[in-house]
Amino acid sequence: MTETMPTxxxxxxxxxxxxxxxxxxDVLESKELKRHRIAGLTRALALGNIEHIKTKIYxxxxxxxxxxxxxxxxxxxxxxxxxxxAIIPINRIYYSQ
Numbered sequence: 001m002t003e004t005m006p007t008x009x010x011x012x013x014x015x016x017x018x019x020x021x022x023x024x025x026d027v028l029e030s031k032e033l034k035r036h037r038i039a040g041l042t043r044a045l046a047l048g049n050i051e052h053i054k055t056k057i058y059x060x061x062x063x064x065x066x067x068x069x070x071x072x073x074x075x076x077x078x079x080x081x082x083x084x085x086a087i088i089p090i091n092r093i094y095y096s097q
Contacts (some may be wrong), residue, residue: 055069
């Protein structure tokens with residue numbers, strides 16, 4: 001039996017998201033994981049707008065895996081919009097909680 005090491009996500013401040021570079025390739029392969037990603041983001045959007053609850057977004061830019069704790073202000077077909085207009089492409093997000 002092999003053990004998998006937990007993946008490390010570097011915590012960053014939401015103000016740094018503007019300076020990141022995002023490749024076009026999706027970080028998720030399966031349709032099921034992609035559905036879970038959208039469901040989690042939609043839930044986080046509702047909690048942020050109604051309850052003012054921050055969510056943790058786990059994503060990957062062109063250099064490494066990162067995590068930001070923030071409120072989601074909006075979701076389009078391909079982007080998550082954070083406070084002050086910061087954007088993370090949905091295809092670069094692993095999940096949110």
